[in-house]
Amino acid sequence: MLIGGRWVQGENYFKVRNPYTNSVIARVPEASPDAVKSAVAAARKAFDANRKLPAYRRSEILERASGLIAMDKEDFARTISLESGKTIKASRKEVERAVLTFKIAAEEAKRIAGEIISMDAAPGSERHFGFYIREPVGVVAALTPFNFPLNLVAHKVAPAIAAGNAVVLKPASAAPLSALRLGRTMEEAGLPAGLLNIVTGKGSTVGEALVSGEVDMVTFTGSPEAGRRIKQLAGMAKVTLELGSNSATVIDESANLEMAVPRCITGAFSFSGQVCISIQRLYIHRNIFDKFVSKFIPQVEQLRIGDPLSEDTDIGPMISEDAAQRAQAWIQEAESDGAKVLTGGRRDGRILAPTVLANLKPDMKIMCLEAFAPVVSVIEFGEFEEAIEMVNNSIYGLQAGVYTQNIANAFLAIKKLNVGGVMINEIPTFRAENMPYGGVKESGIGREGVRFAVEEMTNIKMVSFNLL
Numbered sequence: 001m002l003i004g005g006r007w008v009q010g011e012n013y014f015k016v017r018n019p020y021t022n023s024v025i026a027r028v029p030e031a032s033p034d035a036v037k038s039a040v041a042a043a044r045k046a047f048d049a050n051r052k053l054p055a056y057r058r059s060e061i062l063e064r065a066s067g068l069i070a071m072d073k074e075d076f077a078r079t080i081s082l083e084s085g086k087t088i089k090a091s092r093k094e095v096e097r098a099v100l101t102f103k104i105a106a107e108e109a110k111r112i113a114g115e116i117i118s119m120d121a122a123p124g125s126e127r128h129f130g131f132y133i134r135e136p137v138g139v140v141a142a143l144t145p146f147n148f149p150l151n152l153v154a155h156k157v158a159p160a161i162a163a164g165n166a167v168v169l170k171p172a173s174a175a176p177l178s179a180l181r182l183g184r185t186m187e188e189a190g191l192p193a194g195l196l197n198i199v200t201g202k203g204s205t206v207g208e209a210l211v212s213g214e215v216d217m218v219t220f221t222g223s224p225e226a227g228r229r230i231k232q233l234a235g236m237a238k239v240t241l242e243l244g245s246n247s248a249t250v251i252d253e254s255a256n257l258e259m260a261v262p263r264c265i266t267g268a269f270s271f272s273g274q275v276c277i278s279i280q281r282l283y284i285h286r287n288i289f290d291k292f293v294s295k296f297i298p299q300v301e302q303l304r305i306g307d308p309l310s311e312d313t314d315i316g317p318m319i320s321e322d323a324a325q326r327a328q329a330w331i332q333e334a335e336s337d338g339a340k341v342l343t344g345g346r347r348d349g350r351i352l353a354p355t356v357l358a359n360l361k362p363d364m365k366i367m368c369l370e371a372f373a374p375v376v377s378v379i380e381f382g383e384f385e386e387a388i389e390m391v392n393n394s395i396y397g398l399q400a401g402v403y404t405q406n407i408a409n410a411f412l413a414i415k416k417l418n419v420g421g422v423m424i425n426e427i428p429t430f431r432a433e434n435m436p437y438g439g440v441k442e443s444g445i446g447r448e449g450v451r452f453a454v455e456e457m458t459n460i461k462m463v464s465f466n467l468l
Helices: 033-049 055-071 073-084 088-108 151-163 177-188 205-211 224-233 257-273 289-301 321-336 384-392 407-416 450-456
Strands: 012-017 024-030 115-117 128-136 139-143 166-170 196-198 217-221 238-242 248-251 281-285 340-343 355-358 375-381 399-403 421-424 458-466
Touching: 024 073, 024 177, 033 139, 033 166, 033 196, 033 205, 055 073, 055 088, 055 151, 055 177, 073 088, 073 177, 088 151, 088 450, 139 151, 139 205, 151 166, 151 177, 151 217, 151 450, 166 205, 177 196, 205 224, 217 224, 217 450, 224 238, 238 450, 248 257, 248 384, 257 289, 257 375, 257 399, 281 289, 281 384, 289 340, 289 355, 289 375, 321 340, 321 355, 321 375, 375 384, 384 407, 399 407, 407 421, 450 458
Parallel strands: 139 166, 139 217, 166 196, 217 238, 248 281, 248 399, 281 375, 355 375, 399 421
Antiparallel strands: 012 024, 115 128, 128 458, 340 355
């Protein structure tokens, strides 16, 4: 583990396994409560010591880190595939995104500014001059998931450093190796000791010790249940939560199916559906339902299942057999209640075949909860507003996609969809590193995306001059 600029051992270790072969690829320390306290204390000390680190220096460090990740692209990609089961093609894209995330953070480090306030807008303040500045919150606790073990780490670490904070990172126990590798990269990039600390552990013990410690902010990506627990433990610390979803896409009668079908396959089945904004529900206009499905199913069945390190593989394993069993059980439960499996449904260990379901009911688990699996449901609709209502009939609200060439329907969706992001003629799985990203309802609070994460990771300080 990385604590205060030193790589330290642990008293106990846990195994990290390759999801495809189930072989042990690493043994990683199980942080003790004292180790977590030491990491937080090291972060506090480093934050206090580096308060005067100028923006251009933070920018240079982040720019250098971006270049080093790019130089080490293939090794990073292989590490991601080995620990998460993500296909090597997708892992390379993740590395490219992390390169960009750090580059954008390097640029944003030089743009952090405040704003002049028109004090004479309030009676009695006419002779005052006011402005606010942004200051770093201090020590940021970052907890990241297994599904993007490099880029979701980048989306927490890079903005935090850009804003002038210190970080204690706790990566997912199933896939901690990319984060540890990034720690080496940040050292090589010249980050002062203690501004990035990394503690590892299995289960909730280490994470709970971290978020309930002396930190100023918690940024977390994971389940709603864990998010609620973090809010209970974090006290007065700021909290940003990026939680679950069962994202939907609406295919209007006017949609370009040549564009929509392949993108929906990407959105539903990339990384075996283990993406927060994976398409889980497809609402298709009844006039084109059969046409869409007749194009969709054959292309789904052409997806190649196999070894994630093979250049030809499209679908690899899920992160664990328990996860695959749970998803299959939900499919079978829906099927026993009248749902129809159009393709897929088969499981071989941790690999669940890409699955398409029809004849669904809104209260089926596979419809109303987050499957986090390669499963998508297709549902007919008649009126466009009916589709909007069905999308909104969810405890989640992260992102939604709408395919339409009707400008009125596009703006109706923008106005009425209760989600954090509306993607027109695009899948909800779309995310650019510089856009605001986050949700409503059970999908979380706060926003990521580098500039917006920087805003979350800073405090506003108001300044007012009385011009006597």
